[in-house]
Amino acid sequence: MKENDFLSAVRSETGFSAKLTEQMTRQLVEILSGMLSAGDSLTIHGFGTFELKKKEERLSVNPVSGKRFMIPPKRVPAFRPGATLKERIKNYKGNE
Amino acid sequence: MNNRYVLSDLVDALVKAGHKRRDAEEFARVFFAQIEEQVFRGDTVKIKGLGLFRLILSGARESVNVNTGERIKIDEHYKLQFLPEAGLKEMVNVPYAHLDPIPLDDETAAALAAKTDAVSDEPAGDTKPEVAPAKEAPVFEVEESQPSENQKSDKKGTTIAWIIFVLLALALIVYALCSTVFSGDNRNARRTRPVVRNEVVTEVPAAPAAEQAEAVQTAEQAPAAQLAEKPQAADKQAPAAAKPSEAAAPKTAQTAQQVADKAAAAVDASKWEVQREITLGQxxxxxxxxxxxxxxKVYWVYLYQANRDRIPNPNKITAGTKIRIPKAPASVVNPKDPASLQKAAALEEAYRKQFASKK
Incomplete structure (x- = not known):
């Protein structure tokens, strides 16, 4: 599903104009990524939590050359479903 | 840092961006509800700048109850997957973006593996005194000496300092263990050193004499260096172990500096014309x-050369330091020229050694 389809679904729910929806989406994404970059988390009740995960440095081996590497630590964005959403996923049996 | 925002904070931010509160509230609510709806419809929801959401089927598998050790069967089930977009990943990872994977030789890898063992063996290692020489820490040293600046939080700084401290303590333990186990291996260590050195010599073509001299000197200074866990470990720990103060360091430091200078040969950035001066921020x-x-980034060595009088230790630079940016001749600084990069890398290596003991 493309973003446009998603936005039109949002539009039909809210009744907002295409321009406003698009603008708000961009702003929302911007705010959210700003929060994540700053190391903060955003919890949407009933949906889940957007947060930052720190991955420690680790050793890795190139399978071809057998050479070992030290992979530096990094930070990655992550999403964790909340309780309500989890429950719903648990009961979801596919889309047939 | 570590703030936990909720939906209303998001709405506030949207209001600040110039929207009516009622619109912002409705939009935020519908936005996430729609992601959920579409995902349960079996669609993949892609949002530009954020990433994609989708439900994926996770097959049935066997697992073990961690409490009882019983084998249990996990039925196949769906999982919500969120794959962040590359742009978002990059943005979030900015504080670590300058780190590249470091290729390791076998010795180093073994030493690191040993370190991990030590963690499980002796978790109380942090009670050891701080004289521990930096044995394995230098892997990400130059970069990690100031890892926390991007967040202005002290908390992170403390954590990093704590981690470094624990690493140092672990290094000491590993080292102590090894020296008791392998005492008598002294000669091996000495033999190892010149070999390791040779590698460096090939990198730093101009300075074989100084290298040799240094190798001998450090080997002698390092009666305790039975286990050269890392190629550079010995010459770092030699002075540090003899006298943990800087008083002992300059000898090695000086030789290392000679190496660096010779490697630089004609290159001396301190003589370059100064292009401008900047003040380093947080x-x-x-x-x-x-x-x-x-x-x-490898060309930092020339920046350091040009500012030696202002930067006593490139690993520890304080915010507010004014540095000169010299105008670099294209023959020396050219990111597209592998030879130039290599030269800078050789210098970097030399500086790394020089300052590793003064961490």
């Missing part, structure tokens, strides 16, 4: 400045 370091002005 979170800036030489590598970042070099990236900005010279196109590659």
């Amino acid at each position: 979170g800036e370091r030489l590598t970042l400045v070099a990236q900005q002005y010279y196109g590659d």
